[in-house]
Amino acid sequence: MRRRKARSETLTFWLFVGPFVAGMLVFVYVPILWSFTLSFFEAQSTVTPSVFVGLDNYVEMLKSGPFRDSLVTFTVFAAFIVPLTVALSLGMAVLVHRLSFARAFFRSAFFIPTACSYVVASLIWKMSIFNGVRFGLANVVLGLFGVENISWLITADPPWYWVPLVTVRLWLQLGFYMILFLAGLQRIPEELYEASYVDGASPGWQTFRHITLPQLRTTTVAVVLLTLIAAYQAFDEFYNLMPSAVNLARTPLQELYLAALSQQDYGRGSAGAMILTLLIMLATLLQGRVLGFGRKD
Amino acid sequence: MAISRRNLLRGAGGVAAAAALAACGSNTGRSGSGKSLSQWYHQYGEAGTQQAAEKFAKAYKDANVTIQWIPGEYDQKLNSSLLTDDGPDVFEGHFNAQMAKSNQVVPLDDIIADVKSDFSEIDIASNTYNGKLYGIRMIDDPQLFIYRKSMLDKAGIKPPTTFDELIAAAKALTTKDVKGLFLGNDDAVDWAANQMLASTGQRFLTPDKKVGFNSDKTVAALIKVKELVDAKVTLTGAPTNWWDPSAFNQGLCAMSRQGMWAIPGIKQAIGDDFGVFPSPAFDGGTQAIYLGGWTTFVSAKSKNVEAAKKFVRWLWIDQTAYQEEWSLNYGFHIPPRKSIAAKATKLQSGQAAETLKFTQQFGWVDDPNWTEAMKTAMKDMCSNVFLKGADPRAELATAVGKVENELKTLVG
Numbered sequence: 001m002r003r004r005k006a007r008s009e010t011l012t013f014w015l016f017v018g019p020f021v022a023g024m025l026v027f028v029y030v031p032i033l034w035s036f037t038l039s040f041f042e043a044q045s046t047v048t049p050s051v052f053v054g055l056d057n058y059v060e061m062l063k064s065g066p067f068r069d070s071l072v073t074f075t076v077f078a079a080f081i082v083p084l085t086v087a088l089s090l091g092m093a094v095l096v097h098r099l100s101f102a103r104a105f106f107r108s109a110f111f112i113p114t115a116c117s118y119v120v121a122s123l124i125w126k127m128s129i130f131n132g133v134r135f136g137l138a139n140v141v142l143g144l145f146g147v148e149n150i151s152w153l154i155t156a157d158p159p160w161y162w163v164p165l166v167t168v169r170l171w172l173q174l175g176f177y178m179i180l181f182l183a184g185l186q187r188i189p190e191e192l193y194e195a196s197y198v199d200g201a202s203p204g205w206q207t208f209r210h211i212t213l214p215q216l217r218t219t220t221v222a223v224v225l226l227t228l229i230a231a232y233q234a235f236d237e238f239y240n241l242m243p244s245a246v247n248l249a250r251t252p253l254q255e256l257y258l259a260a261l262s263q264q265d266y267g268r269g270s271a272g273a274m275i276l277t278l279l280i281m282l283a284t285l286l287q288g289r290v291l292g293f294g295r296k297d
Numbered sequence: 298m299a300i301s302r303r304n305l306l307r308g309a310g311g312v313a314a315a316a317a318l319a320a321c322g323s324n325t326g327r328s329g330s331g332k333s334l335s336q337w338y339h340q341y342g343e344a345g346t347q348q349a350a351e352k353f354a355k356a357y358k359d360a361n362v363t364i365q366w367i368p369g370e371y372d373q374k375l376n377s378s379l380l381t382d383d384g385p386d387v388f389e390g391h392f393n394a395q396m397a398k399s400n401q402v403v404p405l406d407d408i409i410a411d412v413k414s415d416f417s418e419i420d421i422a423s424n425t426y427n428g429k430l431y432g433i434r435m436i437d438d439p440q441l442f443i444y445r446k447s448m449l450d451k452a453g454i455k456p457p458t459t460f461d462e463l464i465a466a467a468k469a470l471t472t473k474d475v476k477g478l479f480l481g482n483d484d485a486v487d488w489a490a491n492q493m494l495a496s497t498g499q500r501f502l503t504p505d506k507k508v509g510f511n512s513d514k515t516v517a518a519l520i521k522v523k524e525l526v527d528a529k530v531t532l533t534g535a536p537t538n539w540w541d542p543s544a545f546n547q548g549l550c551a552m553s554r555q556g557m558w559a560i561p562g563i564k565q566a567i568g569d570d571f572g573v574f575p576s577p578a579f580d581g582g583t584q585a586i587y588l589g590g591w592t593t594f595v596s597a598k599s600k601n602v603e604a605a606k607k608f609v610r611w612l613w614i615d616q617t618a619y620q621e622e623w624s625l626n627y628g629f630h631i632p633p634r635k636s637i638a639a640k641a642t643k644l645q646s647g648q649a650a651e652t653l654k655f656t657q658q659f660g661w662v663d664d665p666n667w668t669e670a671m672k673t674a675m676k677d678m679c680s681n682v683f684l685k686g687a688d689p690r691a692e693l694a695t696a697v698g699k700v701e702n703e704l705k706t707l708v709g
Contacts, residue, residue: 044706045399047380066677132482132534133549134474151533154484156684243483243538245490247680261373263669264395 035270043267057271066247067255067272071279074252078231081169085227086220089174093181094212107182111175118236121168126153126241130164154246161248168237173230177223184219188212221291225284232280252276332360332604337388339371339591342541343558343627353612353619360604362387379596386599387609389435389591394665394707397426402594403602404429408610412634420633423662424592432592433613436623436630439557439656440492440587442574443542443648445567448475448551456574458584460496460521463552463577467530470551476532479550481539484531485522485683488539488554490675493518495585496576501667501675501700506708511697518579519682519689526683542566556589557652558628564648573648575655586652588660590630631656666707674699 034047039057041049061067096106113121129137132151139149152160192211193203201207213220235253242249250258252272260269338350347366354362365385367374372391378384379401396402406429413421416434424432444456452470457463467477480488494501497518500509525531532553535544542559544550546566555563555573563571575584593613595605612619617637624632625643631653632638644653678696681687 045376045380045395045401066673127536130534131536133532133536136534151484153482154533154684157686243481243486245481245487245676245680246483246684247677248684257373258673261376263673264376264399265670 035273038266039270039274041267043265043270045264045266047266049267053267057267058275060268061259061272061275066250067252067259067275070250070252070255071276073249074232074234077234077249078228081166081231082224082227084166085170085173085177086223088170089177089223090181090216090220092174092178093185094208096178097182097185107179110178113171114173114176116172118168118172119240121172122237122240125164125168125237130241153242154248156248159248161242164241165237165249168241169234172237173227177227180219180223181216184216185212188215217291221287224291225287228283228287229280232276232283332601334360334362334386334599334601334605334608335365336362336608337365337367337375337385339389340366340368341627346623346627349619349622349627353616353623356619357608357611359611360601360608362608379598382598382600384596384598386601386605387593387595389593390432391663392424392426392432392592392594392665393663393668394426395668396594397429397431397665398707400597402431403597403606404431405433405595405606405609406430408606409433409614412614415634415636417633417635419588419660419662420590420592423665426665432594433609434633435591435593435613435620437633437656438589438591438630439652439660440589441555441557441652441655442552442576443545443555443559443563443571444552444574445545445548446570446572456572457577458574460518460525460577460579464521464525464528464530467525467552468528471530475548476550477530477552478525479532479535479539479544479553481554482533482535483680484526484533486676486679489519489522489679489683490672492576492585492587493522493579493679495583495587495661497579497582499582500661500664501671502664502704506666506704508697508700508704511693514579514581515693516689518582519679519693521579522679523683523686523689545571557649558630560629560648560652562628569647571648573651573655575659584655584659585661586656586659588656588662590633666704668703668707670703671700674703 038047038049040052040054042051042053042056043049092110096103096110099106130152131139132149132153133139134143134149136149136152138152142150150160152164155161188211192215193207196207196211197203201210233253234251235257238249238251239254239257253276256269256272256276259272260266336350336354338347341347347364350366351364354364375385375388375390392402409416409430413430417437420434420437421430424430424434442456448470449456449466452466454466454469455462457466463478470477494510494515497510497514499512499514503509532544532550535549537543539554540556540559542553542555542563545553545555546563575586578584593609595602595609599605617634620632620634621637621641624630624637625641629643629649631644632641638644638653644650674696678692681692682689
């Protein structure tokens with residue numbers, strides 16, 4: 001009897017998990033392995049190549065050139081966007097957490113942009129807010145102060161193109177990370193604050209610095225990790241906002257897209273994908289070491 | 298977590314049913330009797346084009362042709378589908394040598410042989426690799442400049458023939474509300490990457506497949522375009538890009554890069570208040586008109602190569618009435634067949650006739666050996682010089698290096 005039950009549970013397990021595992025295998029793991037193989041072959045206009053070229057594709061991608069430039073650009077981008085996202089979403093979470101009325105309203109209002117697609121948001125940013133002509137919203141507002149029209153997306157000096165790129169990302173993702181921080185905040189026991197007041201701590205910065213922040217450590221590490229990976233995987237808003245011929249801010253993924261799907265060099269494209277994966281893995285492991293991700297509180 | 302056998306079976310039945318449904322979903326309509334062909338088009342902007350394509354397909358009796366009308370990133374979707382067995386049998390696109398070299402398309406010499414001389418020579422050349430013709434040109438799309446007659450008249454300016462005149466005119470025509478010139482939302486990058494060289498009198502590649510632009514002329518041209526970009530007299534960041542005449546029609550600019558396809562739309566919007574001129578010449582160069590367009594191919598992976606070739610012969614060679622309709626009833630394009638172009642009354646007057654005249658005088662077409670990777674090298678060069686202020690000579694050297702590298706793998 002017990003054996004039969006065990007067997008039926010195994011069956012149930014596979015019934016539920018099987019389709020997903022099969023899907024993962026077919027659509028995720030097989031392509032990754034395939035791509036890994038392709039990266040060692042000359043695969044111009046084919047995905048069943050025959051000429052083995054060893055590490056040539058890797059050397060080609062890592063030579064000074066667009067792909068390496070994009071890796072540098074996006075390390076800088078990550079260095080800005082990650083702290084900014086953490087600070088702003090934490091700030092919003094603290095503010096919303098303190099509200100005594102309409103908390104649900106503000107929580108939803110801040111969260112709603114997360115549901116918007118990157119493509120749609122990019123088009124709004126590009127065509128109505130940050131278009132370069134006199135009736136673009138940003139230019140109309142600046143025009144009130146006598147500032148000349150700015151061509152936001154292609155001005156490299158000063159690099160105005162970062163303004164639409166960074167604001168659209170913040171608008172889309174802040175609400176989501178705010179929810180993570182809110183959940184973290186709600187888990188902090190009230191007793192900790194009460195005890196600190198008894199010990200003479202003053203509410204405000206002192207308790208935030210010594211109680212709230214340390215208690216939010218796991219959440220913060222998770223948010224840093226997620227935003228970092230997202231920064232390296234950026235594609236949508238860059239692809240949709242920036243004119244396609246312009247190389248001011250091409251993300252690593254865009255360079256891979258160009259190499260593989262426009263130029264049809266699947267070998268170089270795959271090699272680049274492997275390099276990027278390796279970098280993200282390294283960054284994650286390193287961060288785990290430094291910030292103690294996964295360590296018990 | 299105990300599940301009765303009956304429930305389990307019911308669940309499994311559900312999965313099986315779902316799988317069966319999914320199998321139905323993947324039926325591409327290729328099975329069954331008779332030959333089926335799938336034909337791909339990119340999404341044309343002009344109203345009525347999709348219906349016309351479907352009408353043509355339906356009129357063909359020897360096979361069941363289904364149309365795929367692809368919006369968005371056509372080239373990328375096409376490229377990835379050509380790797381598989383489920384790609385199109387017949388598709389439109391732009392030829393480059395890589396397609397022939399990696400056996401993605403089949404030669405079509407046999408279906409065009411008897412009428413080859415009726416097709417424009419440069420169109421034949423741009424689809425030929427190692428002496429074999431791989432594509433049948435469907436439409437020719439001259440790209441040129443358009444201008445507002447009233448604005449130029451008011452400023453006392455003639456349509457520019459040299460790049461210096463173009464810069465001067467753009468400066469003179471710029472007012473608080475109107476920019477002098479619209480080359481595209483990337484400013485001059487895409488235009489220059491494709492069209493600047495022809496106006497210097499050079500070509501991307503020489504006939505013996507060497508780099509054709511490693512010269513002081515190119516450096517000088519880059520500096521000139523940079524001067525135009527820095528003058529802040531060009532329109533950028535418009536809601537739609539140059540190939541859509543909206544910005545010009547709305548009066549955001551006085552002159553604009555444009556294609557002949559837009560002429561009917563402009564006429565409808567602003568009447569006859571516009572004229573056309575070719576890309577102006579750089580010092581020591583010549584005026585030029587880039588002759589873009591679309592070409593039809595037969596996929597080498599097609600299961601019915603012969604049937605597909607027969608269909609291409611029928612539609613793009615025999616059905617001259619359809620070809621004329623495709624070229625002239627929606628947007629304006631030049632029919633690649635001389636006999637049809639000669640009869641096209643819509644191209645015999647006004648701005649269209651002017652365009653035709655300039656094209657015959659200054660037209661040039663893509664070189665099949667000029668690949669995507671080389672195009673990217675040119676765009677990066679232009680982007681770096683015009684927008685980032687990089688040194689033109691150093692950027693040219695980088696681009697030449699990349700192109701030579703590509704040529705090595707292409708020519709061997």
